Amino acid sequence: MLTVHNLTVNYKKQSILTQLDFSIEGSEVVGLVAPNGTGKTTLLKSLVGLLPRLDGTLTIDETIELANQREKYLKQIFFLESAQNLYPDLTVKQHLEMTKELWHSTILLSETLALFQIASFQDMKVRNLSLGMKQQLLLSLYCISDAHLLFFDEPLNGLDPTNTQLFNSFIKKLAKQNKAIIMSSHNLESVAALCTRVVFLHDGKLVELSDTSDSLQEKYNDLFGVPGGFDYEN
Template sequence: MLSVTNLTLSYGGRVLLQNVSFDLEPGCIMGLVAPNGYGKTTLLKAMANIKAARVTGAIAVDDLPANQVARRRARVFYAPGEGTLLYPGMTVGDHLAMTRKLWRSQSSIDDVARACRVDGFLSKRVRACSQGMRQQLTLAIAYMTGARYLLLDEPMNALDPTNVQLNSAIMRSLAQRGTGIIMSSHILDNVDQLSDKILFVKDKGLVLFGPSAPAAPASTASPLSSASASTAASPAHAAPSAGAHFASGPACASKAIDIYNELYL
């Protein structure tokens, strides 16, 4: 379990999040939603031990002691948005090969490339790739790591509907095999379809909706497993989770867009 306890994040003298706590369980897909500037990216970076802000509180990775930094980092991977993870002069294939080596991954480069539909431009340098291609590569790198917890910042940004559907299926397949995923997103329909729980950032705290029954992605055979995904309606999110860590949420809100409108508009 990736646990955040009494976490406060400050940047440039401004408090973004104050004394927040939550858990990302293996096999759970958690949405992270808020308008720009509310600290979503800063939170994800803090969870990955990337120092982007002043941090107080505790972040625990499974049962690993805090001094086992290398082992903790090997279980958590943060994938930033907008292709900022990538090296412009390297090819797509070089990125996957480097990731496989650094993370000691057992996954085949060819298999991951085909699964993520980057096999058609493995020899292309990143600087020559479109924004959508770069995002496909960023996600392929995340999947290649085999990390137990994936922290994905706007993972569906710049993807066409076919690739949104594809990556939704891949994420659900990974979750079914025990990967914990937290993803920030402005695509609220996708958040509804994919998330087991949703965290909203509000007033420097968090509002949790869930747990709800996991939603299967739209019918697409998941390329990273032999199982196929079946079509299911978006789950109706339960009332806000009870507990000291979270504020009460709006009543009778059943979809992410409804909750978003009540919290922010």
């Protein structure tokens, strides 16, 4: 579905992604894991053309290239970095209606309101929502977009256990609908439970976890662990 070739991103002199190659097909749920400040958000933003200077090729379905068919390419992907990208003066319902219209989606508003149980606050403005309520709305927008590729950046942020379970069911349903999903997360337990593949971002490249039966924590520690660990005794 999406093929990334030779993707290189630098911020001034800081190299973030280096000649990165990657692809994802429908029904895959790819977990993107790395320490803070490594480049997960940068990678997701670059996949949706949000970074002005970028080297490499991004192609959907082997023919639709970001560089020369930007609109067609972007119509396939839904990515909203965080709840900070919501409009404070619009209500929950207005966000849903706007997204439905922009994405020409046939998903029903009622279905989306039920998914994360947000009907009771559909008429509230975003500025009056709690952190978790904003996250419920953000995830509901993914649902109503009905896009083929869905990129989530820390989707579990601020979610209570019930909403975390609802999110897990939502992802499984999307995968069954042949959607391609990338989710960055620091929650290794959720990543292990939900993802069909796990990739670590390390030194500007993606390192694939070859054996999913390996403990994610062990692999994470191998790649990113603090040398020698912390010594609290001294």
